[in-house]
Amino acid sequence: GDVGAGEQVFNANCAACHAGGQNVIMPEKTLEKAALEQYLAGGRNEKAVMTQVTNGKNAMPAFGGRLSEDDIANVASYVIATSEAGWD
Ligand code: HEM
Numbered sequence: 001g002d003v004g005a006g007e008q009v010f011n012a013n014c015a016a017c018h019a020g021g022q023n024v025i026m027p028e029k030t031l032e033k034a035a036l037e038q039y040l041a042g043g044r045n046e047k048a049v050m051t052q053v054t055n056g057k058n059a060m061p062a063f064g065g066r067l068s069e070d071d072i073a074n075v076a077s078y079v080i081a082t083s084e085a086g087w088d
Helices: 003-013 015-021 033-039 046-055 069-085
Strands: none
Touching: 003 015, 003 069, 033 069, 046 069
């Protein structure tokens, strides 16, 4: 996916709960590399992020009906790339 386009999707749809790669609702479930490796179902990879974004999980809403497949692929690329680079 396109990381730059994914950043736009993130800022518009995810940053309310995940600004700076954090998590305002479940503080341990951040988007940092170690947390994704520990908690994300399916592991720290783009497909696993796409699945969670499409379907939601607990207090995280499902975006499958609100974002296109391309938007979801792009935001997943942005999350994985930024978890690798560091959010700050
Ligand atoms: C968890 C991505 C929007 C609330 C996660 C995780 C990812 C993620 C990858 C797994 C983190 C981990 O397990 O360490 C995204 C993306 C979003 C988005 C890319 C936008 C498309 C939101 C929004 C909210 C939210 C808007 C709040 C209304 C949560 C919560 C969890 C979570 C509560 C923990 C779920 C659980 O395991 O019970 N998010 N998120 N997310 N997100 Fe989001």
